[in-house]
Structures are given as structure tokens and as C-alpha cells.
Amino acid sequence: MVPGFLTRAVELLLGRDGRGRPLHLKAAGGATAVLVVVMLLGSWAVIAAEHGARGANLTSYPKALWWSIETATTVGYGDFYPVTLWGRVVGAVVMVVGITTYGMVTAAIAAWFVGREQKRHQLAHRAHELCDETAHALHERFDRLERMVASRGEEDRN
Amino acid sequence: MVPGFLTRAVELLLGRDGRGRPLHLKAAGGATAVLVVVMLLGSWAVIAAEHGARGANLTSYPKALWWSIETATTVGYGDFYPVTLWGRVVGAVVMVVGITTYGMVTAAIAAWFVGREQKRHQLAHRAHELCDETAHALHERFDRLERMVASRGEEDRN
Amino acid sequence: MVPGFLTRAVELLLGRDGRGRPLHLKAAGGATAVLVVVMLLGSWAVIAAEHGARGANLTSYPKALWWSIETATTVGYGDFYPVTLWGRVVGAVVMVVGITTYGMVTAAIAAWFVGREQKRHQLAHRAHELCDETAHALHERFDRLERMVASRGEEDRN
Amino acid sequence: MVPGFLTRAVELLLGRDGRGRPLHLKAAGGATAVLVVVMLLGSWAVIAAEHGARGANLTSYPKALWWSIETATTVGYGDFYPVTLWGRVVGAVVMVVGITTYGMVTAAIAAWFVGREQKRHQLAHRAHELCDETAHALHERFDRLERMVASRGEEDRN
Numbered sequence: 001m002v003p004g005f006l007t008r009a010v011e012l013l014l015g016r017d018g019r020g021r022p023l024h025l026k027a028a029g030g031a032t033a034v035l036v037v038v039m040l041l042g043s044w045a046v047i048a049a050e051h052g053a054r055g056a057n058l059t060s061y062p063k064a065l066w067w068s069i070e071t072a073t074t075v076g077y078g079d080f081y082p083v084t085l086w087g088r089v090v091g092a093v094v095m096v097v098g099i100t101t102y103g104m105v106t107a108a109i110a111a112w113f114v115g116r117e118q119k120r121h122q123l124a125h126r127a128h129e130l131c132d133e134t135a136h137a138l139h140e141r142f143d144r145l146e147r148m149v150a151s152r153g154e155e156d157r158n
Numbered sequence: 159m160v161p162g163f164l165t166r167a168v169e170l171l172l173g174r175d176g177r178g179r180p181l182h183l184k185a186a187g188g189a190t191a192v193l194v195v196v197m198l199l200g201s202w203a204v205i206a207a208e209h210g211a212r213g214a215n216l217t218s219y220p221k222a223l224w225w226s227i228e229t230a231t232t233v234g235y236g237d238f239y240p241v242t243l244w245g246r247v248v249g250a251v252v253m254v255v256g257i258t259t260y261g262m263v264t265a266a267i268a269a270w271f272v273g274r275e276q277k278r279h280q281l282a283h284r285a286h287e288l289c290d291e292t293a294h295a296l297h298e299r300f301d302r303l304e305r306m307v308a309s310r311g312e313e314d315r316n
Numbered sequence: 317m318v319p320g321f322l323t324r325a326v327e328l329l330l331g332r333d334g335r336g337r338p339l340h341l342k343a344a345g346g347a348t349a350v351l352v353v354v355m356l357l358g359s360w361a362v363i364a365a366e367h368g369a370r371g372a373n374l375t376s377y378p379k380a381l382w383w384s385i386e387t388a389t390t391v392g393y394g395d396f397y398p399v400t401l402w403g404r405v406v407g408a409v410v411m412v413v414g415i416t417t418y419g420m421v422t423a424a425i426a427a428w429f430v431g432r433e434q435k436r437h438q439l440a441h442r443a444h445e446l447c448d449e450t451a452h453a454l455h456e457r458f459d460r461l462e463r464m465v466a467s468r469g470e471e472d473r474n
Numbered sequence: 475m476v477p478g479f480l481t482r483a484v485e486l487l488l489g490r491d492g493r494g495r496p497l498h499l500k501a502a503g504g505a506t507a508v509l510v511v512v513m514l515l516g517s518w519a520v521i522a523a524e525h526g527a528r529g530a531n532l533t534s535y536p537k538a539l540w541w542s543i544e545t546a547t548t549v550g551y552g553d554f555y556p557v558t559l560w561g562r563v564v565g566a567v568v569m570v571v572g573i574t575t576y577g578m579v580t581a582a583i584a585a586w587f588v589g590r591e592q593k594r595h596q597l598a599h600r601a602h603e604l605c606d607e608t609a610h611a612l613h614e615r616f617d618r619l620e621r622m623v624a625s626r627g628e629e630d631r632n
Contacts, residue, residue, distance in 0.1 A: 180429075180432070180433055180436060181429060181432045181433075181436075182429035182432070182433065185425075185429070229391055232389055232390045232391045233391075234386065234390075234391035234392050234393045234394075235393070235394075236392075236393040236394035236395060239393040239395045241395075243378065246382045246385075249385075249386075250382075250385050253385065253386070253389040253391055254389070256389075257389055257418055258421070261418065261421055261422035261425055262425055264422050264426070265422055265423075265425035265426035265428075265429050266429060268426040268429070268430070269426060269429035269430045269432075269433050272430050272433070273430075273433050276434075292450070293450040293453065293454070296454055296457075297453070297454075297457065300454075300457040300461065303461060304460070304461060304464060307461070307464050307465060307468065308464065310468070
């Protein structure tokens with residue numbers, strides 16, 4: 001159920017009118033912006049959650065920011081990690097937003113490549129040209145036939 | 159062999175009739191649902207497998223759930239990991255289901271972007287319009303030719 | 317340079333005749349098979365490379381197999397890792413083959429989704445139907461015009 | 475804003491004329507080349523940044539190169555990681571370039587698969603053939619009609 005809803009939500013937020021920049025650029029850009037905000041807020045939230053916990057290693061904002069970068073990119077060295085329930089909830093959000101953003105960027109690049117490839121083989125353009133050619137030839141046949149019928153009419157009259 | 163079989167299995171499960179929601183939304187949604195179930199069951203299974211093993215660190219359900227999240231997203235901090243054969247089998251299943259789900263979601267977003275891009279350039283629509291135009295022009299030529307032949311007939315009769 | 321060469325190599329290996337199963341299924345299946353072989357051989361090679369090294373932790377085949385799984389899926393808990401030059405070369409190969417396979421599977425799913433979506437909107441089918449309709453209407457106009465010309469001939473003869 | 479700019483920048487760099495190799499091969503090859511350079515330079519930069527820091531473990535070029543490989547592939551065992559601000563900045567660059575390259579390669583494979591699939595179903599080709607057939611049939615009708623009109627003219631003359 002969720003994907004259908006998300007699709008509509010994203011289209012509503014980013015405009016579904018088909019004008020302006022294509023959807024995939026807007027979606028990838030929007031997801032990247034959301035990821036940056038989630039990483040900045042998540043770094044702050046994880047410190048608040050971990051504060052005073054036994055064995056906590058996320059103790060300062062610069063460390064937490066580095067942690068959020070290695071979490072969002074799924075590198076996860078293990079030099080920093082949350083140890084409390086809420087710290088792990090924040091971590092899970094950063095992970096999921098990170099890989100979703102990355103998936104959106106990959107998908108946007110794929111859509112861009114596929115679009116370029118189709119333009120290159122000029123699918124639409126070729127069909128256009130072909131139909132024009134056929135139509136032109138048929139119109140010429142009509143011109144010739146009409147001249148034939150008309151000249152026969154003149155022959156009769158003489 | 160497997161991919162072809164999987165393709166058919168997924169189409170059978172999710173309906174191949176082409177009605178309703180597009181396949182990629184259903185597949186991405188279904189994979190996400192399967193992943194959640196695998197993570198919930200895997201967390202329980204890994205504790206059962208690791209129970210009593212030397213050096214085991216996956217000792218409670220909340221820890222195991224956190225482990226399954228960082229495993230499915232491929233972050234893998236290394237704060238928790240299975241040490242027994244069966245624990246590692248469970249881990250491998252969670253990893254493979256995780257990255258496959260993520261691949262499906264990325265592919266679904268790509269299919270959505272590509273579809274939107276094609277609608278935007280209105281490939282099908284343009285071809286439709288073009289053919290209609292050509293057909294209309296040719297029918298008009300027929301009307302004119304028929305009038306010519308008919309009028310010649312009347313001329314003859316007079 | 318490499319991608320073009322690889323493209324051709326894969327097409328040559330898997331057949332570029334367009335018959336049988338589509339390329340993306342063959343490529344994803346082939347890459348998965350290659351990955352399994354690389355993981356099985358890599359597990360053996362990394363033990364040979366690490367044998368007797370100071371601080372080596374990859375000391376048995378089952379451990380090495382588990383390591384190759386978490387390496388190929390890019391989870392990398394850090395419970396096992398190579399410490400020698402050749403062990404790391406093997407690790408790099410497993411990583412690169414792993415993510416390339418995963419990329420191929422994701423791309424194959426995307427191609428499958430895109431193809432289904434296009435079949436669903438029946439781009440080709442619709443164009444087919446439309447052309448058939450137009451052609452049929454034009455043939456009917458010819459029938460009618462021929463009957464007109466023929467009947468005029470009979471009128472003249474009488 | 476950034477994605478649109480990047481799109482244009484990559485197209486400018488790699489040529490947007492539509493001749494030569496398709497864009498997705500050039501982009502994937504170019505990104506791979508950039509990644510290799512970033513990894514080689516990043517390994518050197520991270521050692522310079524970490525030099526003399528307390529708890530630094532990236533102390534030699536071979537170690538740093540291995541670290542850059544496991545960072546770019548997002549494996550991240552945690553056997554090596556930067557501990558200084560600038561070392562982490564270098565690490566973040568390697569991560570981001572690594573996953574972007576990987577996304578580009580995945581997207582390029584997807585574009586290749588989609589293109590092959592479309593060629594296989596011969597969308598453009600089939601439309602071409604169909605139109606040719608229709609046009610040929612209509613021309614034959616014209617030939618027949620012209621012969622009818624012409625023979626009627628000769629009948630009249632006799």
C-alpha cells in the first residue's frame with residue numbers, strides 16, 4: 001500500500017504537471033536535500049539519545065556527524081554506533097533514508113541514460129519521418145489519379 | 159535458471175493480468191513486506207542459534223532486531239554479529255533478502271521515472287495524433303476524387 | 317574503454333542473437349553464478365594467502381566462507397578481514413564482483429519492470445492496431461471508388 | 475539545483491552530440507576513472523591528514539589503499555578508519571564518489587538492458603515494417619485504379 005501512496009505524495013509535492021524539470025531530477029534532488037537534513041538532525045538526536053548511557057561512544061556533534069555519514073552511505077566501520085533504544089531508532093532512520101536516497105539517485109541516473117538512449121535511436125522521430133514520407137507518396141498518387149480522371153473528362157468533351 | 163523461474167513466480171503471485179497497480183509497485187511493496195517478516199523472524203532465529211555459544215553477542219531480541227536492521231541495510235558496524243554456523247546462515251539470508259529488496263525498490267523507482275519521462279515526451283500520443291492526421295487528409299482526397307468521378311458521370315449523361 | 321569491451325564480451329558469451337531468454341536475465345544469472353564461484357574460490361585463496369601471517373583471523377574455510385558472504389554483500393562486520401597483501405587483493409576482487417553482480421541484478425529487475433510497464437501501456441500494440449484500422453478504412457474507400465468507376469463504364473456502354 | 479547542473483556538466487564534458495559511444499557507457503567509464511583517481515589521491519591525503527594523530531591507524535600507503543577500497547565499496551570492516559577531521563572529510567569524499575560511481579554503473583547496465591529489450595521486441599522496427607506493408611498495399615490499389623480509369627478511357631475512344 002505504501003509505495004502507491006508515496007508515489008502520489010512525491011508527485012503532489014514535486015508537481016505532476018509535466019512542465020519544468022523532469023520528475024526524476026526533482027525527486028533525486030529532493031531526496032538528497034531530505035537526506036542532508038536527516039543527517040544533520042539525526043546527529044543531534046543521536047547525541048541526545050545516547051547522553052549518559054553506559055558504553056556510549058557518540059558523545060560530540062562532530063563524531064555524530066561522521067557517524068551519520070558512514071551510516072547513510074552504509075559503510076559502517078564500527079568506530080561509532082548507538083547503544084540505546086532511541087539512538088538505534090535514529091540510526092535506523094538515517095540508514096533507511098540513506099539507502100532510499102541512494103536508490104533514487106541511481107534510478108534517476110538510469111532514467112536519464114534510458115531517455116538519452118531513446119533520443120539517440122530517435123524512436124519517435126523516425127516514426128514521424130516515416131509516416132510523413134508515406135503520406136506524401138499517397139498524396140502524389142491522388143494528384144496523378146485526379147489529373148487522369150480530369151484529362152479523360154476533357155477528352156470526352158472534345 | 160533461477161532468475162527466469164523467479165520472474166514467473168513473482169508474476170504468478172502478484173498477478174500478470176496487467177490490471178490494477180503496476181507490477182513494479184507490487185513487487186517493491188511485496189519485497190519490503192517479505193524483508194520485514196525475514197527481519198522479525200531472523201532476529202528470533204539468530205538468538206535461538208546463538209544461544210549458549212562461546213563469544214555470542216546476540217543475546218536478546220532488541221539487540222538482534224538492531225543487528226538485523228544494520229545487516230539488511232548492509233551497514234554492519236560490527237557491534238553485533240553471529241558466531242555459530244546457523245546464526246551465520248540466518249545472517250546470510252537477512253543480507254541477501256535485504257539487498258534484493260533494496261534492488262527491487264531501486265528498480266521500481268527507475269521504472270517509475272522512465273515511465274514518467276516517456277509519458278512526458280508523449281511517444282505513444284504523438285504517434286497516435288500523427289496517424290490520425292494522415293488518415294484524415296487521405297479520406298478528404300477520396301471525397302474529392304469521388305466527387306470528380308461522379309460529376310464526370312453526370313456530364314456524360316447530359 | 318573497458319565498458320564497451322565488457323559489453324561486447326558479455327554479449328558474445330551470452331549470445332546476441334535476440335532469441336531465447338532476454339539478455340538481462342542471462343547476464344544477471346551469469347553474474348550470480350560467477351559470484352558464487354568467486355566466493356567459493358576466494359574463501360580458499362584468502363586462507364592460503366593469510367596462512368601464518370601475524371594477526372590473521374581467517375584461519376578456516378567455514379570462517380572464510382562467512383567472510384566472503386559479508387564481503388560480497390558489503391556488510392563487513394569486521395569480525396574477519398584479511399591482513400596480508402594477497403589476502404586483501406582477494407578481498408578486493410570479492411568486493412568488486414559482489415557489487416557488480418548486485419548492480420546487474422538491480423539493473424535486470426529494472427529492465428524487467430520497464431518492459432512490463434511498456435507492455436502494459438501497449439505502446440507497440442496500440443500503434444499496430446491504429447495502423448491496421450487506418451489501412452482498412454482506406455482499402456474500403458478504394459473498393460467504393462473502383463465500383464464507382466466500373467459502374468460509370470457500364471453506364472457508358474449501355 | 476545541483477542535479478540539473480551536474481547533468482549538463484557531464485553532458486558537456488562527455489559530448490552531447492549523440493555520435494560515438496552512448497552516454498551511459500561514457501559516464502560509467504568516466505566515473506570509474508574518477509573513482510580510481512579519488513582512491514589513489516585519497517589514500518595519500520588520508521595519511522597526510524592522520525599523520526601524528528592519537529589513535530591513528532592509517533599509517534602507510536598500502537594500508538590506506540586497502541582502506542580506500544573497503545570504503546569506496548562501502549564494506550567498511552572497521553580495521554582501518556580515519557580519526558581526524560580532515561581524514562574524515564577525505565573518507566566522506568571517497569564514500570560519496572564510490573557510491574555515485576556504483577550507482578552510475580548500475581544505471582548504465584540498466585540502460586543497456588532496457589535498450590536491448592526494446593531492440594528485441596523491435597518496437598521501432600515493427601512499426602517500420604507495418605507502415606511499409608500498408609503503404610505498399612495502398613500503392614497497388616492506386617495502380618489498379620489507374621489501370622481501370624485508363625482502360626475505360628480506351629474503351630470510350632473505340
